[in-house]
Amino acid sequence: SVGVLHHLPDPAAGFASQASRVRDGGRVAFWVYGQEGNEWITRYVDPVRKAVTSKLPAAFLRLACIPPAAVLWAVIKLFYRPRADGKGPAKLPYGDYFAALYHYPFDEIHANVFDQLVTPVAHYLREEEVRPWLASGFRDAALRSHRGYSWTGLATVCRSKAVVVESHG
Numbered sequence: 010s011v012g013v014l015h016h017l018p019d020p021a022a023g024f025a026s027q028a029s030r031v032r033d034g035g036r037v038a039f040w041v042y043g044q045e046g047n048e049w050i051t052r053y054v055d056p057v058r059k060a061v062t063s064k065l066p067a068a069f070l071r072l073a074c075i076p077p078a079a080v081l082w083a084v085i086k087l088f089y090r091p092r093a094d095g096k097g098p099a100k101l102p103y104g105d106y107f108a109a110l111y112h113y114p115f116d117e118i119h120a121n122v123f124d125q126l127v128t129p130v131a132h133y134l135r136e137e138e139v140r141p142w143l144a145s146g147f148r149d150a151a152l153r154s155h156r157g158y159s160w161t162g163l164a165t166v167c168r169s170k171a172v173v174v175e176s177h178g
Contacts, residue, residue, distance in 0.1 A: 010024070010027055010038070010039045010040070011038075011039070011040045012040060012041075014027075014039055014041050015131060015132045015133070015134060016128050016130050016131060016132075017130065017132075018130060020041060020132050020134060021138075021141070021142055024039060024142045025142070027039070028146065028147075028166060032166065033167065033169075034165060034166065034167070035165070035166050036163065036164070036165055036166070037162075037163070037164055037165075038164075039142075039161065039162045040155065040160070040161045040162075041134050041139065041159060041160050042133045042134065042158075042159055043133060043135070043154065043155075043157075043158050043159045044133040044134055044135040044138075045135065045136065045154070045157065046103075046154075046156075046157040046158035046159075047133050047158050049102075050125070050133065051133050054125060054126075057126075058125065058128070059129075062126035062127065063126070063128060064129075067127060070123065070126060070127055071119075071123055074119055074122045074123045074126060075119065077122050078115065078118050078119035078121075078122040078123075079115070081118055082115050085110055085111055085118070088101060088107075089101065089104070089107040089108045089110070089111055090108070090111055091108040091109070091111055092108075095108070095109075096108060097109070103156075103158065106156045106158065134160065136152070136154075136160065139152060139162065140152055142162065143162055143164050146166065146167065147165060147166060147167055148164070149163075149164060149165045150162070150163070150164035151163050151164070
């Protein structure tokens with residue numbers, strides 16, 4: 010599940026439901042928003058999303074997202090050119106993430122802004138909230154911080170025994 014669980018009313022229950030449908034020995038993977046590294050979104054953007062933008066008609070919101078997307082696109086083009094190794098500027102927020110977006114067309118940036126503002130539910134999860142999802146019923150489980158602002162999990166379903174989760178944060 011990529012980008013879905015954090016939009017459910019109960020992300021942990023959503024993951025448990027997803028994992029229950031994977032056969033023994035099958036792999037389960039997820040990517041969710043992290044609380045860590047997203048403090049400015051949870052402090053400033055999320056309250057606006059909850060109170061205003063998630064209640065707007067989608068067509069209007071698409072238009073309303075053009076100006077902030079244009080600003081973000083310009084900031085990325087001006088300040089986040091990837092280095093030869095593909096990394097972004099370490100001293101700027103979201104350095105690697107925005108560097109990865111550097112070659113995206115404006116439409117993709119606009120879609121990202123729209124996606125942040127349209128959904129009625131968005132959970133930004135802390136590591137200690139996500140880690141228990143992989144605590145039992147899996148082997149080869151790994152939870153990793155993705156660019157410091159989200160979490161990725163990967164594990165093999167093992168209904169016969171639990172294995173301790175490996176950390177790569």
